[in-house]
Amino acid sequence: DGGITQSPKYLFRKEGQNVTLSCEQNLNHDAMYWYRQDPGQGLRLIYYSQIVNDFQKGDIAEGYSVSREKKESFPLTVTSAQKNPTAFYLCASGNSMNTEAFFGQGTRLTVV
Amino acid sequence: EDQVTQSPEALRLQEGESSSLNCSYTVSGLRGLFWYRQDPGKGPEFLFTLYSAGEEKEKERLKATLTKKESFLHITAPKPEDSATYLCAVREIQGAQKLVFGQGTRLTINP
Numbered sequence: 001d002g003g004i005t006q007s008p009k010y011l012f013r014k015e016g017q018n019v020t021l022s023c024e025q026n027l028n029h030d031a032m033y034w035y036r037q038d039p040g041q042g043l044r045l046i047y048y049s050q051i052v053n054d055f056q057k058g059d060i061a062e063g064y065s066v067s068r069e070k071k072e073s074f075p076l077t078v079t080s081a082q083k084n085p086t087a088f089y090l091c092a093s094g095n096s097m098n099t100e101a102f103f104g105q106g107t108r109l110t111v112v
Numbered sequence: 113e114d115q116v117t118q119s120p121e122a123l124r125l126q127e128g129e130s131s132s133l134n135c136s137y138t139v140s141g142l143r144g145l146f147w148y149r150q151d152p153g154k155g156p157e158f159l160f161t162l163y164s165a166g167e168e169k170e171k172e173r174l175k176a177t178l179t180k181k182e183s184f185l186h187i188t189a190p191k192p193e194d195s196a197t198y199l200c201a202v203r204e205i206q207g208a209q210k211l212v213f214g215q216g217t218r219l220t221i222n223p
Contacts, residue, residue, distance in 0.1 A: 004155075006155075031209065033211070035213075040215065041215065042199070042213045042214060042215040042216060043156075043199070043201075043213040044213075045210055045211070045212075048209055048210065050209055056209070058210070090155050090156070092155075092211075098143060098144060098203070099144070099161065100144075100146050100158050100161050101146075101158075101211055102158055103148075103155035103156045103157075103158075104155050105154055105155045106153070106154065106155045108153075
């Protein structure tokens with residue numbers, strides 16, 4: 001089945017710990033994105049990547065890091081420097097800069 | 113700076129009561145406008161892409177239209193299963209790698 005897989009669905013983290021969210025796609029898309037969604041604030045762009053081994057900061061990159069070593073994978077690390085990490089994280093991928101992006105089912109991160 | 117504004121924030125309709133959702137945008141040049149549907153706790157599901165003013169797309173009870181400043185998502189004779197949050201997003205010609213989202217309209221259809 002083609003699609004975007006995010007794991008885990010739910011994640012709990014203690015304050016001060018780094019945590020990595022997984023995103024894998026088998027759609028052969030070049031572009032991949034990470035968004036954060038908070039209630040009443042819509043989706044905000046964290047990082048995006050247009051090609052392997054290259055990525056750019058989005059609007060709210062502070063406290064996050066990414067890597068793009070393979071076309072299929074774009075993991076997001078939420079570091080201890082992120083002051084308010086509790087949120088719903090969404091990964092997406094797309095074929096080109098002209099077209100729509102397709103989303104995974106999200107990871108809900110809660111800091112305890 | 114890009115701005116995408118959706119209205120209303122929330123809308124309650126009776127089953128069969130048609131209405132429209134609005135997405136206003138301000139970009140220097142539009143590369144594409146996208147509509148998504150999002151159910152609670154899930155990722156957004158792609159619905160439509162519109163590229164130029166005057167363009168229309170339809171899918172079942174949904175019809176999306178585009179002008180130079182806004183897009184409408186028309187819902188005809190909605191059913192309870194159409195209840196969801198509807199998101200609008202734009203890509204600008206310069207900086208097309210970014211999808212900028214509005215805050216969404218939460219639609220509830222009562223049986």
